[in-house]
Amino acid sequence: AQWKDNVIFDGHGNDMPEWFQNIGYILSTSDFEGSHQAVAEGMASGAIPIILPWAGAETVYPKKYVYENLPEDFEAPIFDMAKSKSIMEYAKHHFTTSHIVSQIRELIG
Numbered sequence: 001a002q003w004k005d006n007v008i009f010d011g012h013g014n015d016m017p018e019w020f021q022n023i024g025y026i027l028s029t030s031d032f033e034g035s036h037q038a039v040a041e042g043m044a045s046g047a048i049p050i051i052l053p054w055a056g057a058e059t060v061y062p063k064k065y066v067y068e069n070l071p072e073d074f075e076a077p078i079f080d081m082a083k084s085k086s087i088m089e090y091a092k093h094h095f096t097t098s099h100i101v102s103q104i105r106e107l108i109g
Contacts, residue, residue, distance in 0.1 A: 020045035024079040028052060036060070043091040046084035048077050062090065 013019055020026065026042025028051040039049050039061060049065040051057050057066045067074075077083070093099065 016041055017045040020047040024048060024084070025050060025076060028054075028057075030054065040091060040095045043087050044095065046088045048079055048083060048087060050076060 010019070020042045024047055026039055026047040026049050028036045028039045028049065030036065031054050033054070036051070036054070036057070039051060043049055043061075049061060051061055051066045052070070053066055053068050
């Protein structure tokens with residue numbers, strides 16, 4: 001198959017941050033999956049998100065990582081440590097419990 005060297009099936013593991021760091025990317029393709037928590041987990045480890053559009057994706061994750069139309073010749077963003085660190089900082093700021101609790105408190109006033 002054309003993709004046989006590009007798709008790897010790993011067994012169960014307990015260290016998701018390390019696994020994401022080895023891969024460098026998190027791909028979100030599902031239309032219906034709640035908050036797509038794997039994207040946040042991948043970002044927290046520095047993985048670059050590639051998100052296909054689902055309702056609300058751009059309200060949870062940076063718009064630049066939500067791809068409306070992927071052409072056949074799509075190339076993933078180039079992975080580099082500066083980008084990875086920036087993504088980790090975004091996750092650290094936006095996905096911490098204290099940040100989420102403060103947003104909930106703001107909503108309920």
